[in-house]
Amino acid sequence: MTIIEPRKHGSAADGRVGGRLSRFEGELKITGNATYALEYPVENVAHAVLVQSTIAAGRVVSVDASKALAAPGVLLVLTPEDDLGLMTAADWFGNRPENQPFHPLPKVVRYNGESIVAVIAESREQAGEAAKLIRITYEEAPAVADMDDPKASEGKLLDAMTVEWGDAEKALAASPVRIEAEYRTPREYHVAMEPHGLTAGWDGEQLTVWEPSQWTHGMARNYAEWFGIPLDNVRIVSPFIGGGFGSKGVALPYGAVAVAAAKKLGRPVRLAVTRPQNFTSYGGRAATRQTISLGASKDGVLLAIVHRGASETSVYMDYPEQTGAATPILYKVENFSSQSRVVPVNAVTPGALRGPGKNPSAYGIESAIEELAYKLAMDPLELRLKNYADHDYQSGKPWSTRRLREALTEGAEAFGWARRSHEPRSMRDGKSLIGWGIGCGTFPVIRAPSSAMIRVLKNGRVEVVSGAIDMGQGTYTILAQTAAEALGVSIEQVDVVLGDSRLPGSAIAGGSMLAGSITGAVHKTANAAREEIIGLALNDPNSPFRDTGANTLVVSEGRISVASGDGPSMTLPELLSVLGRDELEVTRNTLPDDAQSASDRMNAWTSMGRVQGPTMGDTSMHSWCAHFVEVRVDEDFGTVRVSRMVSAFDCGRLYNPKMVESQWRGGIIMGIGQALLEEGLVDPRNARTINNNVGDYLVPTNSDIPDIQVISVGVPDYEASALGGKGVGEVGIVGVAPAIANAVFHATGKRVRDLPITLEKLM
Amino acid sequence: MPRTIHLTLDINGKAHPLDVEPRVTLLDALREHLDLTGTKKGCDQGQCGACTCHVDGERVLSCLTLAAQVEGRQVTTIEGIAGDDGTLHAVQKAFLEHDAFQCGYCTPGQIMSAVACIREGHAGSDAEIREYMSGNLCRCGAYNSIVAAVRDAATTIAAGQKAEAA
Amino acid sequence: MRDFSYTRATTIEDARQAALQAGSAILAGGTTLLDLAKCGVNEPDELIDISHIRGLDGISVGESEASIGALAKMSAVADHPLILKVYPAVAQSLSLAASQQLRNMATIGGNLLQRTRCPYFRDPATFSACNKREPGSGCSALGGVTRNHAVLGTSESCIATYPGDLAVALVAFDAVVDLGSRSVPVEEFFLEPGDRPERETVIAPGEVIIGISIPASAAARNSTYLKVRDRQSYEFAAASVAVGLELEADGRIVKDVRIALGGVATKPWRARAVEQALVGKALTEEVILSAARLSMEGAVAHGGNHYKIELAPRVVARALRTLGGLA
Missing domain, CATH: 3.30.43 (Uridine Diphospho-n-acetylenolpyruvylglucosamine Reductase; domain 2)
Known part of the structure; x- marks a missing residue:
């Protein structure tokens, strides 16, 4: 027989904050026992399939569902003619229009791929085949396919996003060295491996929705308001999420359709959004274009930045992809001007995709800074260090912590940047042109109040409970570590229960705000639980500690004892037993003391109303990174492969370096895809995304990715979070695409200013 | 009228009777009819690898395989590779140790692919592992760790086989 | 379904x-x-x-030819030691196609009947016009997004690219399809779209592919399959080439050369003009470049696919250099 030696899993310190504990819920995932939304065994479930529009704009004149209704197994067809009786829900900030009906299957078509009809049948196969029998008659209207469509406007200027200081135009005109260029990014998609979908079931007025969710409480509110039922009547169940990347933070129209169908049928309904439908059932990252002008002195002092950006939005909502988001804070500059526009097109409203705003913004400014470096004949690393921002010139505030200089220098050291030869096309290996490039990235520290519950049970287990979610960032793991350390128990005793809107509310898993927020809440709760245990032990008449005369006790490795080591010592279950208690339950939140009412809490968990931005305190707080990339470009074919990469990060303290490194690499890899492969292709005639599948919308494969060295240069930042960490998930992607574009320029002498850098652009 | 057929599928060494329409794929049979949801549906069109399982020991995509096609063959899914006593397969252990996954959704497919990749003899170098694991997309971007896990597991398995032979 | x-x-x-x-x-x-x-x-x-029919998955490599049963799996052929040795381009064309999971499923016979990846062909709900699907309905690709469409062998009815790799290698080495009652050279097995793009092969109702045979040749033995694509793996070709080369005893002059292109044409495309320009000549950089350019004779671009006309000759040249020892 085969005997496999048990592996060592590091030291006991792995179980504490900062330890390299392996993924806490990992065994469930590697055995196939982690249950994702569509996998719950729900009795008597019916299956819904969406029918989406095949025109870009117009009106549904009629829907002929007769053949579908006659098809085997079909139970129900929902069309725009069906008034589902829904009302528009509040937006992310809690603002809700009054008495505005919501039609998830609209009569007016606003983009190609909009859901128009749903067919519900006994089986998914039957629903899918019947869906093909639906005949929709449209009255077409003129459409704007994308921002390059001649019919597209120059866009609406968003005043709130204008940023100005100094006199940028004047300083630019007076600058001895200037560059100006336009940078463009295409539509990009989340492509989480788990497609969207849900199972919904009603029990009287109680609604349960099994749906992947980056924010269980926020989505519960969406459903409650759509269907006009109390928030407490809605339960979102989402303990495992097969990737979100920004796409699973809000309930979407198809969700309303499935829930309405379940209500009409009086039985649970499962709706699986097909992979092609995932490209239009919610928005990816908007296409962007931005013009950047830089002015500098001859010795490389940045004198002015002028940025003019635009991004696509839909015809029914203004959603900006902020190409000016990173521009103001990466460098020291006394004169700055940024304006942003949104260009309405017939597409689904774009959404947040990893590193929203900062990502395309960094592509612009970090490409431009290297263009300036070449114009100045200056090393791009030197230019970056020379213009290092000593404080935040936009807010005028000092940084909380900013170790970007260390990221640049330590990253350069690990990469071997000093060995670089500056001239383009000066490094090669046979037919491969070799290029090196740098791209810096940043993402703000965003914080939100959160709550958690800790239960110490008689059976020796400690439960950490929160409605926060884990879609792979490591929430289960770091909360187990946080609770074990703060409470003084071993990690093996801890269970973590997440992903359910019935549990204590938390920040959304988005904008890199969850880890810092929820560890703060769990830390606070665990400390409170420990104090409560100690208080009971010291004061309860049945406690053996009462007579020790100690004024405090210690809890360590699950045992409570007197600090001096003398006197009684017992496990927590033993203590509970002598106290005559079954369990001890403590709930805390991180809302201010004057905002603890029921409505304060409800709003905090279900809206962005109490989210704090990076400069709301006395300092400016951000994560930072510097990417160093080597590319090999085939001289004949124009194919680009990333052959080596070093990325150095300042994300403050790392709660679990193993999880963090995985997240950083994940962001970087998505950035490699963005730089080289990913692009939604829109047919200009009908605004259809024609590569709406993962065979044609290319994301990186294992072969596309080299070994990526990641380095942490951060120091704990206790202004940013209770435990000293800054955001980790978003920042990894920011700056990757420009680093690659810069390396491609260094390799080939060709500056590609529109992503992705596909082979025909280099031939 | 739906044409239901009766099948008996050999899955993870156990006979599973099943009445399904002929058009039901192996993937849907596993997930919707047999409560074996470890095998994942990522694209349902043969492009992502999340539904990888083994048929007669070879890795295949269950989304492009009809349940009816595999009657009489041995199907192995992620639920069937650990030992009867729950001892994890060397590849599973290596995935946990190297953090070769994040969200976990592509993971069963990655693991089934990796087990086969090693068995095929396609885990000889990092470059070979990368190429032969490229049919399994991972959007969380765990590729570095997947390569490390496959390399590590291949070594463990080879050592085990050597010990067994000795 | x-x-x-x-x-x-x-x-x-x-x-x-x-x-x-x-x-x-x-x-x-x-x-x-x-x-x-x-x-x-x-x-x-x-x-x-037919996947349970026994005896149709054999692979035998003899002195004069290799025979491969229709039900042999792509992966089995790709990893077959003698195919690797005697027909390296064939083995490579298979191992560079799809993913190992798909190669474990797909058969050699089925691979020959693989159909185009044209997104307009694949989306009947949105694009009702497709002459391949519905003869006479029109071609939605014309005027659409055409980056991956063909530049060779196109017609006003269809510009869909033949997606496969294996058949490109088979065409280069004069392989023959066994249809039971008749045998057809692979090159003739595939049809250009012309005004009947719904007919992709000569296979008739009731005909089933039994297997293929590939004649042995010195060119096949010294061959390579080069596939260029945006993604490193698991993608169809932007341009690919199967090249086999036999030099005269002097090691300089081309005695026999076989060249076929993938990813650029409506069918696996034998580049005879290139072959003819090379035979009898010493393989120099100049000779290679001027011959390779002939591979795009008659090519017509449709918007976004113009790069293929530039790319394909470079792919041909690279493969020739590699085989000719010039790389």
Whole structure:
């Protein structure tokens, strides 16, 4: 027989904050026992399939569902003619229009791929085949396919996003060295491996929705308001999420359709959004274009930045992809001007995709800074260090912590940047042109109040409970570590229960705000639980500690004892037993003391109303990174492969370096895809995304990715979070695409200013 | 009228009777009819690898395989590779140790692919592992760790086989 | 997928008889058939599963030719030691195609019947015009997004690219398809779209691919398959080439050369003009470059695919340099 030696899993310190504990819920995932939304065994479930529009704009004149209704197994067809009786829900900030009906299957078509009809049948196969029998008659209207469509406007200027200081135009005109260029990014998609979908079931007025969710409480509110039922009547169940990347933070129209169908049928309904439908059932990252002008002195002092950006939005909502988001804070500059526009097109409203705003913004400014470096004949690393921002010139505030200089220098050291030869096309290996490039990235520290519950049970287990979610960032793991350390128990005793809107509310898993927020809440709760245990032990008449005369006790490795080591010592279950208690339950939140009412809490968990931005305190707080990339470009074919990469990060303290490194690499890899492969292709005639599948919308494969060295240069930042960490998930992607574009320029002498850098652009 | 057929599928060494329409794929049979949801549906069109399982020991995509096609063959899914006593397969252990996954959704497919990749003899170098694991997309971007896990597991398995032979 | 019945054929004769029925389709690996059934492109009433027929998956490599049964899996052929040695371009064309999972499923016979990846062909719900699907309905690709469409062998009816790799290598080495009652050179097996793009091969109702044979040749033995694509793996070719080269005893002059292109044409494309320009000449950089350019004779770009006309000759040249020792 085969005997496999048990592996060592590091030291006991792995179980504490900062330890390299392996993924806490990992065994469930590697055995196939982690249950994702569509996998719950729900009795008597019916299956819904969406029918989406095949025109870009117009009106549904009629829907002929007769053949579908006659098809085997079909139970129900929902069309725009069906008034589902829904009302528009509040937006992310809690603002809700009054008495505005919501039609998830609209009569007016606003983009190609909009859901128009749903067919519900006994089986998914039957629903899918019947869906093909639906005949929709449209009255077409003129459409704007994308921002390059001649019919597209120059866009609406968003005043709130204008940023100005100094006199940028004047300083630019007076600058001895200037560059100006336009940078463009295409539509990009989340492509989480788990497609969207849900199972919904009603029990009287109680609604349960099994749906992947980056924010269980926020989505519960969406459903409650759509269907006009109390928030407490809605339960979102989402303990495992097969990737979100920004796409699973809000309930979407198809969700309303499935829930309405379940209500009409009086039985649970499962709706699986097909992979092609995932490209239009919610928005990816908007296409962007931005013009950047830089002015500098001859010795490389940045004198002015002028940025003019635009991004696509839909015809029914203004959603900006902020190409000016990173521009103001990466460098020291006394004169700055940024304006942003949104260009309405017939597409689904774009959404947040990893590193929203900062990502395309960094592509612009970090490409431009290297263009300036070449114009100045200056090393791009030197230019970056020379213009290092000593404080935040936009807010005028000092940084909380900013170790970007260390990221640049330590990253350069690990990469071997000093060995670089500056001239383009000066490094090669046979037919491969070799290029090196740098791209810096940043993402703000965003914080939100959160709550958690800790239960110490008689059976020796400690439960950490929160409605926060884990879609792979490591929430289960770091909360187990946080609770074990703060409470003084071993990690093996801890269970973590997440992903359910019935549990204590938390920040959304988005904008890199969850880890810092929820560890703060769990830390606070665990400390409170420990104090409560100690208080009971010291004061309860049945406690053996009462007579020790100690004024405090210690809890360590699950045992409570007197600090001096003398006197009684017992496990927590033993203590509970002598106290005559079954369990001890403590709930805390991180809302201010004057905002603890029921409505304060409800709003905090279900809206962005109490989210704090990076400069709301006395300092400016951000994560930072510097990417160093080597590319090999085939001289004949124009194919680009990333052959080596070093990325150095300042994300403050790392709660679990193993999880963090995985997240950083994940962001970087998505950035490699963005730089080289990913692009939604829109047919200009009908605004259809024609590569709406993962065979044609290319994301990186294992072969596309080299070994990526990641380095942490951060120091704990206790202004940013209770435990000293800054955001980790978003920042990894920011700056990757420009680093690659810069390396491609260094390799080939060709500056590609529109992503992705596909082979025909280099031939 | 739906044409239901009766099948008996050999899955993870156990006979599973099943009445399904002929058009039901192996993937849907596993997930919707047999409560074996470890095998994942990522694209349902043969492009992502999340539904990888083994048929007669070879890795295949269950989304492009009809349940009816595999009657009489041995199907192995992620639920069937650990030992009867729950001892994890060397590849599973290596995935946990190297953090070769994040969200976990592509993971069963990655693991089934990796087990086969090693068995095929396609885990000889990092470059070979990368190429032969490229049919399994991972959007969380765990590729570095997947390569490390496959390399590590291949070594463990080879050592085990050597010990067994000795 | 539309509902269908499922029948297992136990002999090839069963399969032929069943395949004569209107609405029936042969199922082998299923990687194309079921994919297209899900897209709504194929709507068979009856599937005849031939994958359980015994004795059709053999691979034998003899002195004069290799024979491969129709049900041999792509992966089995790709990893076959003698195929690797005697027909390296064939083995490489297979191992560079799809993923190992798909190669474990897809059969050699089925691979020859793989259909185009044209997104307009694959989306009947949105694009009703497709001459391949619905003769006479028009071509939605013309005027659409055409980056991956063909530049060779196109017509006003269809510009869809032949997606496969294996057949490109087979065409280069004069392989023959065994249809039972007749044998057809692979090059003739595939049809250019002309005004009948719905006809992709010469296979007739009731005909089933039994296997293929590939004549041995010095060129096949010294061959390579080079595939260029945006992604490193698991993608169709932007341009690919199968090249086989035999030099005279002097090691300089080209005695025999075989060249076929993939990813750029409506069918696996033998580049005879290039071959003719090379035979009898010493393989120099100049000779290679001028010959390679001939591979795009008659090429027509449709917007976004113009780069293929530049790319393909470079791919041909690279493969020739590699085989000729000039790299």
